[in-house]
Amino acid sequence: MLPYIIRRLLISIPVVIVASIVLFWFVSISTDPTARLAQSRDPGLVERERERLGLDDPLTVQYGNWATDFVRGDWGESFISRRGVSTEIWNALKNTMKLIFWAIGICVIVSVLIGVFSAVRQYSALDYTFTTASFIGLSIPTFFFALLSIHFLTTELRDLLNWEDPLFYSVGINSADDKSFLDFLRHAALPVLTLSVQLIAGWSRYQRAAMLDVLGADYIRTARAKGVPRRKVIFKHALRNALIPLTTVMAVDIGALFGGLIVTEFIFAWPGMGRLFVNAIVQGDTAIVLPWMVVVATFIIGFNLLADVMYGVLDPRIRY
Amino acid sequence: MVFRQDDPTKEASGGGIVASEALVEIAEDDALEDAALDASDTGVAAFVEEGKPLSQWRLFRRRFFRHKLAVLSAIILILLALMAVFAPVVTTYEPTQQDLSNIRQPPSGEHWFGTDNLGRDLYSRVVYAGRISLKIGFFVAIISTFLGTLIGSVAGYLGKWVEQLLMRMTDLFLIIPGLAVLIVANNHFRDQEIFGVRLATDSLAIVILSFLLWQTIARVVRGLILSLKEKEFVEAARASGASTGRIILRHILPNCIGPIAVNATLVVGLAILTESTLSFLGFGVQPPEMSWGYLVNDARGTAGTDYAYMIYFPGLAILLTVLCINFLGDGLRDALDPQSKH
Numbered sequence: 001m002l003p004y005i006i007r008r009l010l011i012s013i014p015v016v017i018v019a020s021i022v023l024f025w026f027v028s029i030s031t032d033p034t035a036r037l038a039q040s041r042d043p044g045l046v047e048r049e050r051e052r053l054g055l056d057d058p059l060t061v062q063y064g065n066w067a068t069d070f071v072r073g074d075w076g077e078s079f080i081s082r083r084g085v086s087t088e089i090w091n092a093l094k095n096t097m098k099l100i101f102w103a104i105g106i107c108v109i110v111s112v113l114i115g116v117f118s119a120v121r122q123y124s125a126l127d128y129t130f131t132t133a134s135f136i137g138l139s140i141p142t143f144f145f146a147l148l149s150i151h152f153l154t155t156e157l158r159d160l161l162n163w164e165d166p167l168f169y170s171v172g173i174n175s176a177d178d179k180s181f182l183d184f185l186r187h188a189a190l191p192v193l194t195l196s197v198q199l200i201a202g203w204s205r206y207q208r209a210a211m212l213d214v215l216g217a218d219y220i221r222t223a224r225a226k227g228v229p230r231r232k233v234i235f236k237h238a239l240r241n242a243l244i245p246l247t248t249v250m251a252v253d254i255g256a257l258f259g260g261l262i263v264t265e266f267i268f269a270w271p272g273m274g275r276l277f278v279n280a281i282v283q284g285d286t287a288i289v290l291p292w293m294v295v296v297a298t299f300i301i302g303f304n305l306l307a308d309v310m311y312g313v314l315d316p317r318i319r320y
Numbered sequence: 321m322v323f324r325q326d327d328p329t330k331e332a333s334g335g336g337i338v339a340s341e342a343l344v345e346i347a348e349d350d351a352l353e354d355a356a357l358d359a360s361d362t363g364v365a366a367f368v369e370e371g372k373p374l375s376q377w378r379l380f381r382r383r384f385f386r387h388k389l390a391v392l393s394a395i396i397l398i399l400l401a402l403m404a405v406f407a408p409v410v411t412t413y414e415p416t417q418q419d420l421s422n423i424r425q426p427p428s429g430e431h432w433f434g435t436d437n438l439g440r441d442l443y444s445r446v447v448y449a450g451r452i453s454l455k456i457g458f459f460v461a462i463i464s465t466f467l468g469t470l471i472g473s474v475a476g477y478l479g480k481w482v483e484q485l486l487m488r489m490t491d492l493f494l495i496i497p498g499l500a501v502l503i504v505a506n507n508h509f510r511d512q513e514i515f516g517v518r519l520a521t522d523s524l525a526i527v528i529l530s531f532l533l534w535q536t537i538a539r540v541v542r543g544l545i546l547s548l549k550e551k552e553f554v555e556a557a558r559a560s561g562a563s564t565g566r567i568i569l570r571h572i573l574p575n576c577i578g579p580i581a582v583n584a585t586l587v588v589g590l591a592i593l594t595e596s597t598l599s600f601l602g603f604g605v606q607p608p609e610m611s612w613g614y615l616v617n618d619a620r621g622t623a624g625t626d627y628a629y630m631i632y633f634p635g636l637a638i639l640l641t642v643l644c645i646n647f648l649g650d651g652l653r654d655a656l657d658p659q660s661k662h
Contacts, residue, residue: 170624
């Protein structure tokens with residue numbers, strides 16, 4: 001197992017490098033770090049900035065310089081806040097992780113329960129209900145659901161309860177005067193809910209399919225024939241194997257979430273990676289764009305790797 | 321008795337060489353056997369009970385119409401498309417016509433979906449925005465299906481380093497943050513001329529989305545071709561001297577129509593969803609063009625107020641369209657590709 005993990009890790013390194021080259025090329029043709037200086041009265045300013053950033057060098061030289069700095073931890077500084085890009089990204093990453101952590105905790109439990117129930121009661125009324133609900137969950141635009149949740153769970157719910165403050169807040173990660181955990185939860189509830197809708201819609205389908213697959217296996221029939229109680233067969237014999245496909249799907253999805261929360265964070269003003277990115281684009285802060293993309297791509301590659309490794313660890317039939 | 325759309329004899333017998341014709345005979349038998357096996361779990365019962373052969377098309381229709389939700393979805397989608405095409409006929413107001421004495425009117429008989437902040441009729445705005453949203457979904461699906469099929473079939477058929485190169489390139493799209501790339505590209509190219517033309521924002525969205533949504537189809541097509549190119553009817557065509565392009569286009573691809581159609585359908589939904597997200601964030605379609613996502617963005621501030629109906633209608637339009645497309649894709653998958661499990 002260990003040699004396999006090491007081999008996979010080594011293969012990932014060139015993948016990260018190739019991804020960074022492609023992203024570097026893409027960002028260099030589609031952003032202009034001097035655009036924000038175009039209004040300047042000083043005619044030489046743009047020229048000097050291009051000189052300073054080395055924008056007139058050949059792309060290969062530029063990439064070489066950038067990559068060397070990047071590996072050494074010098075990611076440049078934000079044009080707007082003048083803070084280091086690595087600090088900005090690290091702070092945003094922490095907030096995004098908080099969101100992902102809670103969403104995953106809820107989604108795993110709910111999707112597994114829905115998936116198992118739908119599989120055990122295949123073609124029952126509830127199974128059809130879950131299936132239809134998951135189709136809707138996969139078809140609803142994130143921003144639409146987020147706005148609906150703000151409308152109904154913030155304002156309408158507050159009016160219904162006749163409260164001064166809403167139960168759930170729709171802006172930011174903490175109140176200015178209240179940094180308690182409860183306050184955090186009241187802020188996190190709606191973004192986590194928004195995120196969960198799509199994840200549960202997808203994951204519960206996977207869990208249902210995996211569970212159906214396992215329930216049809218011979219060893220399940222054998223267990224039942226031996227007289228093992230139904231409940232025990234479902235949760236002990238079947239579920240444990242049926243969780244394997246979901247873990248890999250989860251790992252891949254979680255990796256994608258690090259860059260995939262753009263809409264949710266934008267709407268709820270959550271100070272994470274997605275908001276950092278949108279703000280950077282709107283403000284022309286191009287220094288953020290490339291490091292942001294490389295970090296996100298690295299997370300995606302890392303979690304894909306994790307998915308592969310976990311599959312091997314969890315399923316002993318797979319040998320490397 | 322032709323189950324498959326390709327008839328191996330049609331092409332190859334033109335070669336006129338006796339040996340190749342003999343090969344074709346064998347190939348045909350094998351293909352038929354395969355077809356019979358394929359059909360045995362789904363179509364064969366229907367086939368026997370009528371006592372006369374069913375064409376591929378009739379088998380497809382029979383399976384598709386069994387899927388009630390998919391049929392309903394297809395009808396709704398056709399209606400939506402007709403509304404978009406005949407937008408001037410089905411609306412009474414101009415979508416941009418302002419009426420400042422009638423701002424923020426809730427839905428009524430006069431204004432079905434109410435009016436917005438500038439007194440514009442939301443119903444006609446949603447219908448006109450649907451033109452752009454549906455157009456983008458449709459064209460992105462066509463272009464990315466074409467790209468994906470081209471890349472997938474070349475990679476699958478030629479194999480070796482061509483395949484390695486193309487498929488590693490496809491994999492690369494898995495690890496780049498798609499929405500972020502879309503935002504950057506849209507933000508940049510909307511002020512730029514591309515080959516001397518400045519694209520309208522909706523055409524730009526079509527181009528950029530197409531470049532990011534072809535990989536699934538490429539992967540599916542490559543997988544299908546890898547198995548099909550070993551089949552005897554392809555060998556027969558090759559033996560009788562058909563060119564590579566002809567083999568791919570006339571012999572192999574017709575057998576991939578089912579999965580390609582299913583995935584192309586799903587791409588329509590994905591494109592509409594992604595475009596609406598982009599426009600919602602302010603990076604997609606810009607006025608004077610408008611899409612459903614743009615309308616939701618325009619009304620974003622009304623969440624939590626009495627005017628939230630301005631969000632409901634464009635949002636529900638996206639939800640309904642994408643939902644119907646997904647149901648339709650599901651129905652097509654069951655009808656065209658009975659062996660697949662999803």
